Amino acid sequence: MYEEKTLILIKPDGVKLGIIGEIITRIERKGYRIEALKVAKASKEQLQDHYSELVNKTFYKEIETYMQEGPIIAVIASGTQIINVFHRMAGATNPSLANFGTIRGDFGHEYNDDILRNIVHSSDSLRQAKKEIKIWFPEMY
Structure with missing residues (x-):
């Protein structure tokens, strides 16, 4: 096995x-390392790059x-x-369906405006992780 980012x-x-601290603590208690961390305000360009496969979907504006x-x-x-492990730690995409003990199951809930808010995002593959890290941490590349 090898280390992933x-x-x-x-x-x-x-x-x-x-x-924020609770989520970071869960990551660290699982034995993973925080390599970089920053507060950011998402720009339209970053979001369009990050969610490029969803930009033409009807629900993209809500995202x-x-x-x-x-x-x-x-x-x-x-x-x-x-x-893979952080995906399990995060729980089901819809917080109302996420198991208790997961981040979304413990902290997420549905809202009356029908916008899906679900606490965290994580990359779903190595290829996606490389793409997303470049979007949010361009200074590292």
Whole structure:
């Protein structure tokens, strides 16, 4: 096995709830390392690059609105199998369906405006992680 790097975003609802430390602690307690961390305000260009496969979908505008509601925390984390393991730690995409004990199951909930807010994002593959890290940490490349 080899070490992987992934991008994790603590989305505006996670920042607003004040659970940045809790999420970082969960990552570190699992034995993974934080390689880089910064507070960011998502630009339209970053979001269009990040969600390039969704830009033409009818729900994309909701994603853009949500991701620009407030600051996000961008994290590069590393470790063996971190991509798959963090996905399990995050839980189901819809917080109402996420198991308790996962980040989304413990902290997420649905809102009345029908915008899916789900606390965190993480890359779903090595290829995607490389792409996303370059979007959110261009200074490292």
